Every structure is written in structure tokens, then in C-alpha cells.
Amino acid sequence: VPEHGPEGAKQPIVTVGFSGHRMGFLVDAFVGEQQIVIKPLGSHLRKVDNVAGVTVLGAGEVVPILNVPDLMSNARTRSGQRVAGIAERAERQGPGKILICEDSFTTRELERSIFEAAGYEVETAADGSIGFSKLKDGLQVDAVVTDVQMPNMTGFELTRAIKNDASLAVIPVVIVTSLERDEEKAEGIAAGADAYITKSVFNQDTLLDTVERLIR
Incomplete structure (x- = not known):
């Protein structure tokens, strides 16, 4: 206030x-x-x-x-420490910007609202191919949050494409997915994901804390 x-x-x-x-x-x-x-x-x-x-x-x-x-x-x-931390970071560096790649409209808009409520600017894409094109066209973001099961380009493929591109490789990629098996998690990490969050235990605190830690 x-x-x-x-x-x-x-x-x-x-x-x-x-x-x-x-x-x-x-x-x-x-x-x-x-x-x-x-x-x-x-x-x-x-x-x-x-x-x-x-x-x-x-x-x-x-x-x-x-x-x-x-x-x-x-x-x-709640003590409000995260809100204070994000506000302090925004004052020092300006608001962070997140690219969300998710084919489910409901999930995409929910994740958008979570980040916007925490003070981030948000860009969205309905699949990995659209998201990667936006990055190659010059979209500047602090992190990418992506689903795995998407048409045209999966989240694993998007992650590999980002990490194999010298101009984009420094961008942290957070995978948020319903795929929970150990081999699926291993594939995500092998693709270059900086974090892997399963939707069955999805919690907005975990998502925000993870992104904040990666871009701090």
C-alpha cells in the first residue's frame, strides 16, 4: 500500500x-x-x-x-518475504520477464496469472515451436517455463533447442509437466532443463521460488 x-x-x-x-x-x-x-x-x-x-x-x-x-x-x-524479495529485485533490475509455453489454454492462463501477480511480465506461446520462434525473433526473457506434451515441438525438444543455441543457452528453462517417471525426469534434465516440476504436486510457491532462484 x-x-x-x-x-x-x-x-x-x-x-x-x-x-x-x-x-x-x-x-x-x-x-x-x-x-x-x-x-x-x-x-x-x-x-x-x-x-x-x-x-x-x-x-x-x-x-x-x-x-x-x-x-x-x-x-x-505468511511473512510476505517473497513479495518483499521480488519487489526488491524489481527495484534493482526492473521486472523479470517469463515465457510460458503450454498448449492447455486454462493452464497457460493460470500460470500467467501466478507470475503476473508476483510482479513478472509474461509472454505466452501455445507450443514449443511458437515459443522458440519468439526467442529467435529477439524476445528477451529471464526464464522459460514449459510443458512437455505439446504439438509441433515438445518441451524436451524446446529445451534442447534453447540449450544448443549459443545466443539462448543462458536462459533458464523450467519444465512443468504431468510426466513423473524417473526416466522422463532424466530425459528432461538431459535435454538441459534447469528445473523439473511435476504437475501432480504443483504448487505456486515452488514454481515462483524455483524461477526466482534461477534468475537471481
Whole structure:
């Protein structure tokens, strides 16, 4: 929250409640109110902190739906060290930029929202081939986050292409996939991945911590 806002300005607060307890959260603005249908994240993303599911708005935009019990619990217990660390890094170096390569629209937009909420700029691609073309066309990013099972160019192929290109090899690549067998993990690391995260134990804290560690 800014220490000094415009004179007379009011900071909007959303009040939520669960199990007899209530808590207020500062927000940037009130956009509107509407009825929605909440869609589950699916088996490929079993648990994302503070997110109960997603909904698709009329324009096709995928919007995460907050999990109120999670939100209240985490607000009480978390120290905010990551937020402070990312803010400090952004002040020193400017916001980091991430390229997300993921063919699932829902997963791609969810990962985008996680990184944008943490202060990153995000570029997306629907498969590895599109992502690699963007990099070769001059897109400057601090890290690539990629799925494996995608059309045209898999995440393993994308990782090898990045690491075999002298102009791109320094970019950290994080694989986020449902492929959990040891031989699949070994193939990802052999391709040059800097980190390998399985979707069955996907956690936004792990994803953000991993990327922050690699680009720090």
C-alpha cells in the first residue's frame, strides 16, 4: 500500500468470511459483480494455493477464482518475504520477464496469472515451436517455463533447442509437466532443463521460488 496516496483517495477493501471469521483485503479497484460457473483446475493441477478453480468470462478470458479459506489462512501465517524479495529485485533490475509455453489454454492462463501477480511480465506461446520462434525473433526473457506434451515441438525438444543455441543457452528453462517417471525426469534434465516440476504436486510457491532462484 503506498505510504502517501492522492489527497482524499480511498483504498477499496473486500471483506470475506469463513467459519465465523471475517477478514478485509486491500484491492486495486472494484471492477464489477456477476454470476459465474467455477470450473475445477483438473487432475493436471491438483492444488494451487489460494485458487479454488477458474471461470471463463464472455470475452474468453480465463480468471482464477480465489479460495477464501486458503486466502484467510495464508494471510495470517505468511511473512510476505517473497513479495518483499521480488519487489526488491524489481527495484534493482526492473521486472523479470517469463515465457510460458503450454498448449492447455486454462493452464497457460493460470500460470500467467501466478507470475503476473508476483510482479513478472509474461509472454505466452501455445507450443514449443511458437515459443522458440519468439526467442529467435529477439524476445528477451529471464526464464522459460514449459510443458512437455505439446504439438509441433515438445518441451524436451524446446529445451534442447534453447540449450544448443549459443545466443539462448543462458536462459533458464523450467519444465512443468504431468510426466513423473524417473526416466522422463532424466530425459528432461538431459535435454538441459534447469528445473523439473511435476504437475501432480504443483504448487505456486515452488514454481515462483524455483524461477526466482534461477534468475537471481
